[in-house]
Amino acid sequence: MADTLFTVINTFTLKDPAKAGEFEERFLSHVEWMRAQEGFRSHQAVRLTERPGVYVNLGRWRSPQDFQKVLGSEVFQAHAAEFHELVEVSAAPSFNVVRAGDVAAVTPVVVVETFESTDDPETVAKAWSSYAEELAARDGFRHAELDAAILTQGSYTFATWWTSADAARAARAEVPAPADTDADEATHVTAA
Incomplete structure (x- = not known):
């Protein structure tokens, strides 16, 4: 496992679907600013x-x-105020506990799975690490990571990156996840 990273998983839900373009434009501008901040490592935004x-x-x-x-800077606060005009925001600060594959690989499809577990975090990490290894052996796999929420104990996000939706679906049909999840396929908006 690689060094632990602090991961902020934000879910943005448009208040008005007709304003998707405006949100994406503002978000991309925000991302450019974020990339220049000390401690920034990477991000991937998907729809x-x-x-x-x-x-x-x-x-x-x-x-x-x-x-x-x-987060405490005036620029970030101004960007956040702009976003709140367009979207509802749900933030899940997390620690990355499992990574497999090439994180730099920008792929057409990302599968975002969320789940809750009452198992101890070590047991969860071990089970999902094994799952990631099994997925990594499938065609089309590029990357996987598991993040454990900090504020909601037992809440996790598992994301996988794939070369195609068909590859993702086939692999997930062949390899059962260690827990029931809410899964969504997504496509990239931006990555850095």
Whole structure:
């Protein structure tokens, strides 16, 4: 497993689906600013296929402290105020506990799965690490990561990156997930 990263998983739900273009434009401008901030590591923003008014952004930071500095800045607060005009925001600050594959691979399809577990975190990480390894052996796999929410104990997000929706569906049909999840296919909006 790679070094632990602080990951902020934001779910943005458009208040008015007709304003998707405006939101994406503002978000891309925000991302350019974020990339220049100390402690920023990477991010990937996706738009859910079956619910096109919903976006998920996985922002990775060196530490929670680095993100907190940015969060408290006037520029970030101004961007947040603009976003709240267009979207409802659900934030899930998390720690990355499992990564497999090539995180730099920008692929056409991302599957975002959320689930809750009462198992101890080590047991969850081990089960999902094994699952990621099994998925990695399937055609079309590029990357997987499991993030454990900080504020909601037992809440997790597992994301996988694929070369096609068909590859993702076939692999997930062949390899059962270690837990029942809410799964959504998504496509990239931006990545860095």
